[in-house]
Every structure is written in C-alpha cells, then in structure tokens.
Amino acid sequence: MDKSIIYRNIHVYRMAMNLLYAFGYRQRFRDVMALISGRDKKILELCFGDIYIAEECKTKNIEWTGMDINERFVGYASGKGYNAICADLLKTDEFPTSDACIMMGSFYHFYPEVETMLVKMLRSAPKIIISEPVRNLSSAKGFIGMVSRKLSNAGKGPESFRFDEKSIVDTFNELCYKYKFTYKVISKKRDILIEIANERNQHCDTCV
C-alpha cells in the first residue's frame, strides 16, 4: 500500500502539519525539548518524521538517533548529517539504548500493539516522552479533516484509530500499574504531553 502524498516529501508534510496544528506545529518540538535536561546526553526519537529535535540536539551537543519507516524522511535526515535509521518499529525487537526516548504524533500508529511498543521503549530508556494528538480531526469536515485522514496512511493503508484524552490516560494508568513506572501529564493542547519516569529500565522484571 503506497503511503499518503503527505508522507512523500518533508516540505509537504510540514505544510500539512502546520495547517493541522494551526501553526503550533513547531511549538510541539519546543515543548518536548523543554523536558530534556542537562543529564540527557543521548536521545532516541522514534517515528521522528521531521528533524527539529535532531537540530536542537545538535546545538546542545546531545547525541541524536532517529528511527522511522519512511525512507524519504530518513533520507532527508541522513542527508543533513543526522543518524537516522530506516526501520519498521513493529518489526524491531530492541531499540538502541538512550537517556531519553521520544515519540511524537505517532503512538496511535501502533494500536492495538501499543503495549508491546511501550515495553520496548521502557527497556531502552529511563525517561520516555510521548506527545500524542488527542483532538481527533480526522472526522472533521472539509480540508482539515481530509489532511488529517491522509496522515493516517504512513504506508500500511488508512488507520482509523486515534486516542482521545480519556483513552490515552486510561491506557497509561493500566500500563504504569502493570510495568511499575510513573508518569506525569505535562500539558494538554492539541497533543497531550506525557513524561514517563522508568527507573527500573532494562532491569524491569515485569517487562516480558
């Protein structure tokens, strides 16, 4: 299944995201970077798509690795000199270890396997940052709804599932109890921003 036109070029993708986020697209990356502390020397960004986090890391002398299934996004990042890996995260058993693992605007792509995805993230980093859209625009009428629906096809056909505020909080409440991590909701805008502290990390004996 061919990916949506929005995923074929980073500049088209940026335009679409700027529309969807009412020009708050870039601010999402700043909100995430604000959670990176001086102790975080190595960042893994899953489903990175864009290179704003990579650019920020470079200016702060932080080692950045990005993983994404989209060969065009990976090619763009590699061309700019960033360590970008082309991989299907569903088929990747272990992620590179880091001080903080970031996933933005992408957790819904892994439904119904979000638990498996989170366990792999918990094994790879003591800190996890998830920024996830919770105001579903894909059922909206007109251009915005159309753009939002196009974003659901990252290459495996259209995906209709989206989290809302309740379903994502319910998911984390259930998983934090099962895998013994703590989490904080940092902010709620079009994306909910969640920070997970996972002190048990790779020694987590409940991680299967």
Ligand SMILES: C[S@@+](CC[C@H](N)C(=O)[O-])C[C@H]1O[C@@H](n2cnc3c(N)ncnc32)[C@H](O)[C@@H]1O
């Ligand atoms: C909506 S975009 C989000 C991109 C960026 N993180 C942001 O917030 O703007 C979703 C990203 O997830 C990637 N993606 C979707 N399914 C994936 C998979 N199974 N493995 C790796 N990357 C995937 C897509 O290629 C795309 O770059």
